[in-house]
Amino acid sequence: MPIYQAMLMDWNTRMDLTSVRDGDMASRHFVDSLLPMKTEGLIPKTGRLIDVGTGAGFPGMPLAIANPELKVVLLDAQEKRCSFLRAVKEELHLDNVEILHGRAEDAGRDGKLREQFDRAVARAVAALNVLSEYLLPFVKVGGRMLCWKGPGAVEEVPAAKSAIAQLGGKNVCTLPMAYENEHHVLVCADKKEKTLPQFPRKNGIPSKRPLK
Template sequence: MDSIQQSFTSRLQEHGIKLNETQLDQFEMYFKELVSWNEKMNLTGITEREPVYTKHFYDSISLAFFMDMDKIKTLADIGSGAGFPGIPLKICYPDLQLTIIDSLNKRISFLKNIVEKLNLTGVELIHGRAEEWGQKQGYRDHFDLVTARAVAKLALLNEWCLPFVRVDGTFAAMKGSDPTEEVKEATYSFKQLKGKLSKVEQFTLPVEEAERHIVFVQKRAATPQKYPRSPGVAAKAPLI
């Protein structure tokens, strides 16, 4: 274990997350594949090893600092991109049933490669739009936890993500800067989509000390059938 891995494991241990040798090997393989594939397609602007471990891996796992992940059986990651936060959480919690939905097929191809190289099981990778899959039986009102990291503003994310959450489940929107204004703007969408703001957690990334926020939303009732609306509608006319 080198210094970067040592810092990574120590910081996670402070939050009660212990990684074994297999999991550390998986993170290292993930890093190498990310950098390799990034030469062929635009997956991330961050390719240096320490920043990947901090800004992608640690940041993704931070969701588990504020939730009891042992109680989460099903997780959906919407607009996952290069697999964040879904894949790092899956590595830490191998029993999670993970579903990733992304609209770009080449990113799904990258994720299929990652799942294969890391020998991950219980992962479903879907090339498609959240608006379409949020209407499908077996996905709608189904997941214990749904998350999206740095994808869009909260009013828009609510319509994309809350339909996937089971009643009494949680939607967690992972944000960088202070989301106070976004939360205010999203008040109407909470009401329409049967979500209730639960809490907003703030923490600081190690090394560069950048602020991070996670908005937690509880699903109070089944999503009305008219949501999510057809692809593209929410982006043009968000519920605000």
Template sequence: MNIDTFINKLEEKGIMLSDKQIQQFQTYYQTLVEWNEKINLTAITEETEVYLKHFYDSITASFYIDFTQSLSICDVGAGAGFPSIPLKICFPHLNVTIVDSLKKRITFLNHLAEKLDLSGVAFYHDRAELFAQNSNFRHQYDLVLARAVAKMTVLSELCLPLVRTGGKFVAMKGPNAELELKEADAAIELLGGVLNNLYSFHLPNDQGERHIVCIDKKKKTPKRYPRKPGTPAKSPLT
């Protein structure tokens, strides 16, 4: 997907990029490639692939979730900033928090935010399990996002505690989303969530099946969750 196709595909979805936003995506790509030579941020570095499989793929969440309103968003395990930074470029009014366990990635994100002249962003170097037990962040966000981080059983325990009651947890998944949801059904309920919708689509040019899992937060998560670092992955809730 070249830049022109990227712009046109977003226009088809009602997202009109300004010259500044187009330049921000170009700077994002250049900065990503430069830093990827120093630290491992992504295995995808070819420009057309980045625009499709990172930038466009990240923005697909907005095709099903309303990002036009003012939202506080937490992106868990965003790595090089996906999906929240592409969404932030498209919807500058969003307040974005990213938590990631690798300090080098947080250093990259701080540099990236400066290069892109982003405001309303905050980056935290922390384990998601500890971050979600911090009273400053727990039950605080309108929307919590995660993309390609872990299976739904694990993701639900890391993300749902951060969502305020009445907010949403949105997981961006590949082709196994339905199976993962079945496995995570009891965990989602235990953690205070309920499935709102599962959206399915394919990336342009048949570049992969995608799912957007949308979970509503109906009640506060019990205090004991998430459990200590590493436990959710080693012993997923069933």
């Protein structure tokens, strides 16, 4: 983790990868990424996980480092972030990590990725009903989506349940996560049925016209 953090600080001065501006803030992101590992069954030790809209690699990269037998795909729409993540992968010799440049809407329709993952995760990249359309198409039946959200996410859940059900999800729950003065919520949903072929919709549509 120290090498990853040092690379993040260095690259960020040149490429503006993330809002993380100091070592303390980066450390909080690392801890926040790994907190779900304290709850048995949330993060598998093996299998496949995809981090959608990974940015500078949170939470997927720390999870990959901590679970070397877990195959982790890091997906992001910005090539500069993917370049950074490739450099981290090479420096740390992370054979269990794959970096993909692309949008969630396109990748979720790719037969090599669609419903191929035990977990699909994201960290505060959109409203929950939008996130669900990004994540659930990647999750195989029997898998689970995990969303790192702020404390206000509890209020998003009732409105998102219909969207989650339309995408094949069920059993939505929220788990509080706290680290020092940081308070977050992990929103989880199980994949119970295959996602209908019309989802995800075309680029930009999930955010412009969220499922209801």
